[in-house]
Amino acid sequence: MTDPGAFTEDAFLGGQLRLRQPKSGHRAGHDAMLLAAATPARSGDRVVDLGAGVGAAGLAVAKRVAPIELVLVEIDAALAGFARDNAASNAIAADVIVLDVTSTADAFAAAGLAPDSVDVVLMNPPFNDPTRHRASPDRGRETAHVATVATLESWIHAARRILKSGGVLTLIWRADGLAEVLTTLARGFGSLAILPVHGDAATPAIRVLIRAIKGGRAPTQILAALMLKDESGVPNKQVREILTGKGNLPLAMA
Template sequence: MSETIPEYTEDAFLGGQLHLRQPRSGHRAGHDAMLLAAASRAYQGERVVEFGAGVGAAGLAVAKRVGGIDLTLVEIDSNLAVLARHNAVANGIAARVVVLDVTAPAQDFSAAGLAPDNADLVLMNPPFNNAARHRASPDLARASAHVAAPGALEQWTAAARRILRPGGILTLIWRADGLADALAALTRGFGSLVIVPVHGDARKPAIRVLVRAVKGGKAPTQILSALMLNDEKGRPDPQTSAILAGQGRLPLAIA
């Protein structure tokens, strides 16, 4: 099947450090991708893999912060993969884009160059809306990116566990009201969890959680101070705004 380039917009991220083409309609990268990148700990020379990369926003944002990583972007939609390849080249980032279903069997991953026990970091923003509780978008690409099939999170975390080396790190962003599901999915093979709640408004409950997990980790789970997108008066939080502008990183990416 031939790949087609969808109608797109050109958008700036990280305060203009990163420029991305992304579809005009359907799933579009935003704060979640930049927060995921800011929460992902990586070092020069490490192998970094983004699952469900879309146009490559989070993985490319990590590469902008940490030079010299070996980056692979995994995306099921071949049209988005076309844009991800363009975005890597346009931003001067060496990245390999693989068209692959994250729920595919292990042999498909190996054939795509993603062998077991090989990655240092996996980051992912899986589809997280429950199909039973949320009406899917009529836009099929958007629905695929947002609505999770039953057991999808367990499959995504299992795939991450398989390709990560012992001691490798998984970073994910998820719905705050689905934290129990995320913790359950990480019980097999992961430990040393660190969690940061993310509030859209300081006066309201968290809307997202950022979670860092270590393959084979044994340390107790930690919950760090919450991140606010906006303060009590609805104004953008200065610390979070600086992070979204590429001027810092979250504690998950440091300790």
């Protein structure tokens, strides 16, 4: 459980979004903003951020697309408390639910997330391979970053269950785990669009952003890669625009 006592207040989207988050443990950063910039929400959509943490990705989507019906789902009650406060301090309406993403359909329904009731799901599941990831002494950080064998399957199953037919799932995952993502998404999802994310042009991809449609049948697309840094080692123009809330990724244009 996260200690809510020590926290920082950090600016995102060029200061448009200010978030309190714990000093230690899992902290929101670039992955959350990239995920938000890849999420194709539209005004009026019901949007659910699974494993929301302090609410960074979901609140960033709400800043870009208004109004939406935003739901932030987080297992850690202290982080959920931060998410609730962050929504209020940024004047964003959000329903914050303390719930394990791997819970049963009945538990989701009792929390207001019935099957086939959501337009968009976004998620940044724990994705580090436990066989190659050195365990963190911080339990919150470990829970947020390290995947078990069933993590990906259970999170995607939860998204599939609550999404309407034709609903959209957007997720971020480590690039070397792409094969397992594609295998898991094959059950119930299609029309995939994949965006590789590289640290720079000289190194392999470190992340993949994926948009999938529940029941989609269109061919899979692999989009032009996103380079986080240019040749001089600074964030490139597209990344700077995303981080300052002035740009989106092609995945958001479904």
